[in-house]
Amino acid sequence: MPRTSPYGTWTSPISAADVAAAGGGAQWLDAVDGELWWAEARPAEGGRLAVVRADGTEVLPAPWNARNRLHEYGGRPWVAIGRSLYFTHWDDQRVYVRDLDTGDVTPVSPEPPVPQGVRYGDLRRGRDGEVWAVRETSTGPRRTDVERDLVAFAGSELRSLAASHRFLTAPQLSPDGRHAAWLGWNHPAMPWDETELCVAEVRPGGAFGPHRVLAGGAGVSVCQLEWESPETLLALADPDGWWNLHRVGLDGALTKLAPVEQELGGALWKVGSRWFTPLGGGRHAVLSSGRLAVLDEHARTVTPVVPELTEWAPALAAFDGGVAGIAAGADRESAVVRVDLGTGTATPVVSSAEPPPAAYLPVPVERVFTGPDGERIPAYVYPPANADFTAPDGELPPFLVHVHGGPTGRNYPVLDLDFAYFTSRGIGVVAVNYGGSTGYGRAYRERLREQWGVVDVRDCVTVARALVAEGVADPARLAIRGGSAGGFTSAAAMTTERTFAAGTIKYPILDLAGWTGDGGETHDFESRYLDGLIGPLDTARQRYAERSPLTHAAALTGPVLFLQGLDDQICPPDQADRFVKALRGTGIPHAYLTFEGEQHGFRRAETMITALEAELSFYGQVFGFDTPGVPRLELQR
Known part of the structure; x- marks a missing residue:
């Protein structure tokens, strides 16, 4: 017989350590000589990426860490050629090769003059046993002082192949070895705005001839290419507003293989997807x-x-x-x-x-909510779930509105132990695919064009209020949570709306003008992202100030918890530091936890555990329920 206990106080078998253990998993899978290999994140090893085979063998054991900083989000970090595994190593960002017979590891790329000043990613097979990749070189003190080119490794010899655009994917060799193809784009476009599919002749000595653009550009995004034959490529492109699969001839002829209003591609955050x-x-x-x-x-x-x-x-x-x-x-x-x-x-x-027993896991309910202007807002509702408990009659549960990052990203209806940690304790979660999310076509993505901080906030508020109107959520116990761009939306909602009583803001963007190439507080890849999301800085500077949560810190509507990695190069701690400083002495309860060695997003088990337990304690204190079994978070005022 279930026990009666207030929402939020339910005892759960799902611990923060369980959530942290699930925070690893496979990445960058490929087939190698009839066997599956992949990179595997290890939170218990500081977030190290091992490379493993399907039989469980580590082909890249500790201390090696197959991650790289290409575009800061990373690119394909390994490729196997014969009995050699080429990989990028996180600590110094160099390329190494491991002899799979002897286990010997040898550096391939030279040591840069500045630590991590030269970075590589998107490793691919080239011609005659070469490895092709993108090279990213820091050229000055600012995060945007970066140059990129395409390079080839042959033993310890390194040579440049091409430098067509500011941003690049690694070249791919045609089946006959005569051509190479890659994607490129320039500021202010992001890769989901427009990219160009380039092809160049590979000359007898291995040099590339001048490149030609076969597809993309002018408002068309190509997110993946693969050679099909010496004369044709396959590419995911969206000339009609949906990423569909096309055949592309070397003459530039473009044929859609199956016209559907479906997104068969996605946002190219990580090169090599x-x-x-x-x-x-x-x-x-x-x-x-x-x-x-x-x-x-x-x-x-x-x-x-x-x-x-x-x-x-x-x-x-x-x-x-x-x-x-x-x-x-x-x-x-x-x-x-x-x-x-x-x-x-x-x-x-x-x-x-x-996984934990099903009795403690929420089943996501796919919903579509209606906005004030009739717009459709997809979301997934994760209701409280714990077979051991029931709430007192008439009590409604607290609810967390989860805001995904990007903002050009999305949520999916999957088992998420991060969510289950809360739902099994009697706290509901709703994951909103607000305007700007991927998966619904270009028109839905572009609902956010010059409307970031407006459409995303409004959509999250609309969903929260709809759950209240339906009698699903407690109107006095609504919180909003998110990281990166989701942290921005959470902070924007907490400073401009009165819907949410609390907010958890992880590694956020808080000062929009600062988070640009001119402001110097973000990296090159996203330094012109806000041209599309807010408007060009030189003509929309006032809008940048009006939409920045830091501008409205004094208008904060409730308690906030900030979580920040100190080594974050995408959303450095400077902005969170300034926001929290502005809260001192205001009387608004808040907490600020920082984590040494963490970058953008948390990868270490100990960080994940501390952050999740702090978040639960935070909600308990704000919403008025006990949270036994977790350390009490100290709130400042």
């Missing part, structure tokens, strides 16, 4: 808004496969007559799986950790 992979015979595995499907170009159809897996990472690989990838579902955490396309069944490649 792979949303499709050819299967042969005119069939291609694709991701439709993050879910696996098969595109048949002869039937011109896109057919869903294993619909119970509701999120796939953009890391597909054709494998064993089917497809393999990294997937999660509403009732299962992310894991490497193999799909038999004949039977439509998915099989785990390795045994994953058992």
